[in-house]
Amino acid sequence: MSVGAVDITYRGIFQKNLAGVITKELVKASRRDEKVGGTVQRYGDSPERNGIPAKQFSVIADDMDELRVEMTKYEPENVVVVCVMDDTMCKGIESWAWYGVRPINLNLAPGGTLLVISRQSPDELLRWIPRRDHDWNLAILPGEPSFGGLWVYNDDGTDYRTMGAVSRVTGGLVALESLIAQAAGGADGELRASQLRDGYDSVTVHPVAAGVGAEDTYVPVEMPDWTQMREGLVIPAVERGKTNKLFMKYPTRTARPLVNFDTCVKCQICYTVCPDECFIPTPEGHYDIAYQSCCGCGICAQSCPVGGCIEMVSESVFDDNNQLYSLYESDKTAYEELREEKLEKAGGPIPHYGIY
Amino acid sequence: MTTTEQTPAPASATPAEREEIMTGCDAVAQALQLLDVDVLAGYPIRPYDSVMTAVSKMIANGQMDAEFIVAESEHSQFEIGKHASLVGARSFIGSAGVGWMYGMEALVVTASLRLPVVALVGNRALDDPGAFGVEHNDALMVRDTGWLLYWTETAQEALDMTLMAYRVAEDKRVMLPCALSMDGAFLTHSQHIVRVPDAEPVGRFVPPYELGDRQFHPDNPISIAPQFNEDWVMEARRQSDAAMRRARDVIAEATADFHRVFGRGPDDPFVESYRMEDAEYALIGMGTVGMVGKVAVDRMREQGKKVGFIRVKWFRPFPRPELRALLRNVKGVGIVDRDYSFGSNSQAGVMYTEIAAALYPEPRRPVIVPFIAGLGGREVSAENMAEMQEITEEVTARGEQDASCQWIGVRGPDTDPRYDANPQITEGGAR
Numbered sequence: 053m054s055v056g057a058v059d060i061t062y063r064g065i066f067q068k069n070l071a072g073v074i075t076k077e078l079v080k081a082s083r084r085d086e087k088v089g090g091t092v093q094r095y096g097d098s099p100e101r102n103g104i105p106a107k108q109f110s111v112i113a114d115d116m117d118e119l120r121v122e123m124t125k126y127e128p129e130n131v132v133v134v135c136v137m138d139d140t141m142c143k144g145i146e147s148w149a150w151y152g153v154r155p156i157n158l159n160l161a162p163g164g165t166l167l168v169i170s171r172q173s174p175d176e177l178l179r180w181i182p183r184r185d186h187d188w189n190l191a192i193l194p195g196e197p198s199f200g201g202l203w204v205y206n207d208d209g210t211d212y213r214t215m216g217a218v219s220r221v222t223g224g225l226v227a228l229e230s231l232i233a234q235a236a237g238g239a240d241g242e243l244r245a246s247q248l249r250d251g252y253d254s255v256t257v258h259p260v261a262a263g264v265g266a267e268d269t270y271v272p273v274e275m276p277d278w279t280q281m282r283e284g285l286v287i288p289a290v291e292r293g294k295t296n297k298l299f300m301k302y303p304t305r306t307a308r309p310l311v312n313f314d315t316c317v318k319c320q321i322c323y324t325v326c327p328d329e330c331f332i333p334t335p336e337g338h339y340d341i342a343y344q345s346c347c348g349c350g351i352c353a354q355s356c357p358v359g360g361c362i363e364m365v366s367e368s369v370f371d372d373n374n375q376l377y378s379l380y381e382s383d384k385t386a387y388e389e390l391r392e393e394k395l396e397k398a399g400g401p402i403p404h405y406g407i408y
Numbered sequence: 409m410t411t412t413e414q415t416p417a418p419a420s421a422t423p424a425e426r427e428e429i430m431t432g433c434d435a436v437a438q439a440l441q442l443l444d445v446d447v448l449a450g451y452p453i454r455p456y457d458s459v460m461t462a463v464s465k466m467i468a469n470g471q472m473d474a475e476f477i478v479a480e481s482e483h484s485q486f487e488i489g490k491h492a493s494l495v496g497a498r499s500f501i502g503s504a505g506v507g508w509m510y511g512m513e514a515l516v517v518t519a520s521l522r523l524p525v526v527a528l529v530g531n532r533a534l535d536d537p538g539a540f541g542v543e544h545n546d547a548l549m550v551r552d553t554g555w556l557l558y559w560t561e562t563a564q565e566a567l568d569m570t571l572m573a574y575r576v577a578e579d580k581r582v583m584l585p586c587a588l589s590m591d592g593a594f595l596t597h598s599q600h601i602v603r604v605p606d607a608e609p610v611g612r613f614v615p616p617y618e619l620g621d622r623q624f625h626p627d628n629p630i631s632i633a634p635q636f637n638e639d640w641v642m643e644a645r646r647q648s649d650a651a652m653r654r655a656r657d658v659i660a661e662a663t664a665d666f667h668r669v670f671g672r673g674p675d676d677p678f679v680e681s682y683r684m685e686d687a688e689y690a691l692i693g694m695g696t697v698g699m700v701g702k703v704a705v706d707r708m709r710e711q712g713k714k715v716g717f718i719r720v721k722w723f724r725p726f727p728r729p730e731l732r733a734l735l736r737n738v739k740g741v742g743i744v745d746r747d748y749s750f751g752s753n754s755q756a757g758v759m760y761t762e763i764a765a766a767l768y769p770e771p772r773r774p775v776i777v778p779f780i781a782g783l784g785g786r787e788v789s790a791e792n793m794a795e796m797q798e799i800t801e802e803v804t805a806r807g808e809q810d811a812s813c814q815w816i817g818v819r820g821p822d823t824d825p826r827y828d829a830n831p832q833i834t835e836g837g838a839r
Contacts, residue, residue, distance in 0.1 A: 126638070278643035283651075284522040284583065284622050285644060289629035 055113040056225050057128035058218055061145060061156065062137040063306065064104040066199040070137060073211040075110040077234060078218065082112045084230035088119050094126055103304045103348060105145035112225055132164050132222050135214055138197035138306065139170035140367045142180040144270075146303040151273045153300050155182040158270065162186035165221040165257065169195045169210065172368075174258040179371065183265035191257045193217045197306075209247040216251025228252050273298060295345045301328055302373055305348030307364040307402050310391060313338050313380050315361045322352040322362060332375075340377035350405040363401035369394050425603040425670075432595035435563040435602050436528050436588070437462030439570030440500055441472045442610040447492035447499040448476045451485040453507035454540050455596035456530030460502075482507045486514030486525075493523040494624045494632065498574065498617045501525055504592060505532030508546045518585045519554030520648065521633055524577035524617070526570065527555075527587040530596045531695070531746075533784040541785010542592040544694065544747040548723075548758050554648045556586035556655060557723040559694040561680075563600035566590055568666070568673070575614045575662045581654045591746075593785055594696040605670055613669045656725050678727035680719040683709060684734055687716030689800055690774075692731075693744040694720050694759065697781075697788055701744075704793035715797055720759065728766040735767060740775045740804030742796045744816075746782045754778050756813035775804040781816040792816050 745757020
């Protein structure tokens with residue numbers, strides 16, 4: 053293989069620096085293997101907003117012409133690894149061009165590797181990751197998602213561990229020795245080397261056969277030609293009370309609001325402040341949440357005047373976007389049990405979520 | 409004097425018209441009243457703002473029923489015009505010089521949203537210096553964005569073309585905004601005798617504004633101006649391109665209809681050609697340069713010179729077929745740009761660049777001599793026009809195909825080695 057792309061799919065702003073370091077260092081190290089490379093930032097709405105899936109990829113090639121061809125593309129040809137910097141993105145990503153929620157492994161080359169930073173098992177992750185019609189590998193680098201800020205470098209070793217893992221799962225697209233030698237030129241060379249080795253050694257690779265995984269519900273968006281498009285940049289509006297099926301915001305979410313309906317005082321504040329109109333009034337005056345459209349901004353939780361009524365809970369403990377009010381309505385005890393179970397699994401609500 | 413052809417008056421009775429004397433700005437205001445324009449968004453800047461004065465007076469006098477909104481800046485002004493157009497209101501905006509530039513973003517989106525707003529540009533020099541006088545660079549700044557562009561010469565033409573602008577812009581096949589340019593001072597503030605038609609024929613000539621299923625209304629739930637990326641933008645651009653291509657036919661059709669309804673009108677919709685039948689030379693200009701251009705041609709014709717004048721009227725769509733046909737048999741062409749494009753081909757103006765490109769496919773090309781004249785409102789006289797004709801003849805005699813641009817009416821030498829750094833550039837056009 054003479055040209056390969058390493059795709060870093062990350063959460064906008066929180067992991068922008070992380071993706072930047074990984075892609076750049078991979079290219080610099082590949083120079084020691086006498087290869088050429090570059091990186092491409094695929095941005096959505098700029099600057100990448102909090103939590104929106106975004107990506108940056110490295111292209112590593114044997115010669116300049118192979119590289120030049122890939123550097124003017126949004127989607128590189130031969131994606132040998134997709135690094136998923138937060139495992140909740142395995143539920144799908146909806147990011148750079150509003151084409152609906154796309155499978156995390158959509159562009160993975162046959163035989164390529166999805167490298168996920170996660171504490172979950174392969175089977176747990178495969179309940180989210182859609183099946184492909186070719187064989188691929190699921191690699192897991194044990195760890196928590198590393199979140200920083202736009203101006204903050206979260207120096208927890210995730211970047212170098214990921215690079216080490218990339219070297220391993222690609223069979224040396226970039227050699228581990230080259231990465232170590234490259235890191236040795238900078239500060240903390242020994243620490244970086246140990247992180248690189250740790251990533252290389254601790255990553256586990258699990259072959260996934262064609263057809264194994266979650267149901268693939270992705271339908272590519274229709275692309276009318278210029279004679280078929282409505283003139284004047286007119287598109288049909290979303291009908292009243294409905295949501296845009298092509299613009300689901302849930303992939304942006306790292307946490308979701310969970311409501312204790314028993315303590316709700318029906319003040320309507322969540323309904324008013326939600327920027328995405330996710331709160332649906334119920335006949336009783338409560339507010340159900342359309343989780344598919346919720347980007348997890350946390351404004352509702354911040355605005356709720358009742359302590360513990362709306363709480364932000366890690367997205368990793370949820371599997372679907374089903375609305376929950378009907379459960380509450382039919383069986384209040386069952387709902388409370390579910391709420392407590394999720395809170396416990398997530399280690400409690402995230403305090404001060406969304407307050408910067 | 410004769411132009412290329414004269415349309416005979418129709419046999420039927422000419423519709424009632426009254427004769428008045430008014431400025432170019434007043435003439436536009438008069439047309440807006442006849443057109444029953446719904447929303448006018450204004451922000452004062454000389455010399456366009458005379459339209460605002462005239463319109464507000466008519467509204468105050470009960471002669472006109474319209475929403476007249478004075479914004480806090482040109483950007484908001486143009487946005488108001490755009491949004492009014494979007495909900496189905498016939499709307500009007502206008503500005504001049506850097507005011508037009510200040511609202512550029514709103515102008516660009518008006519064109520890409522295909523909204524038939526009509527604007528008056530009282531052509532004014534771009535700041536700095538803060539001059540009031542005419543230069544065409546302001547309106548030309550939108551030339552690539554999907555605005556229909558027209559340059560008027562007289563107050564009569566300003567009135568007629570305001571009617572025409574709405575007729576063409578609102579045509580379903582076009583749906584593009586239209587900017588009428590009017591030379592600051594020389595037309596915005598000069599009074600001409602104008603024939604003002606009745607409202608009834610105007611109503612026949614310009615049907616009611618209908619946006620159809622694009623009208624923004626609660627009963628027609630649509631979303632407009634989405635953000636969409638590389639998989640959609642080219643298709644949208646291609647639609648605007650198709651609309652601009654269709655505009656030529658619509659303009660020709662509307663001009664023929666203008667004759668039928670009003671019993672008068674221009675012979676050629678796109679250019680005015682004056683004494684070009686047997687011309688060996690042509691001078692070309694836009695706007696009020698046409699007035700002195702025709703005088704100069706008359707005088708030179710008396711001296712036996714076979715010279716004619718062409719006034720470019722529609723600049724977008726650009727009158728390429730007309731110019732190619734008219735210039736097919738001439739030896740030399742002098743192009744008078746009342747604008748500049750620093751660093752461009754031959755260091756000349758915008759119109760020169762476009763005409764030179766239009767003539768490139770011709771098997772036999774005339775010698776083309778670019779001129780820049782009348783910037784910042786400097787007068788261009790009939791003598792200046794004669795001077796440019798003389799230079800054109802000299803350059804043509806020398807057979808110079810790459811004459812560099814000459815500035816007419818500027819104080820100082822044609823060229824000065826201390827300032828014009830590259831002698832090769834100035835060589836070609838040195839007299």
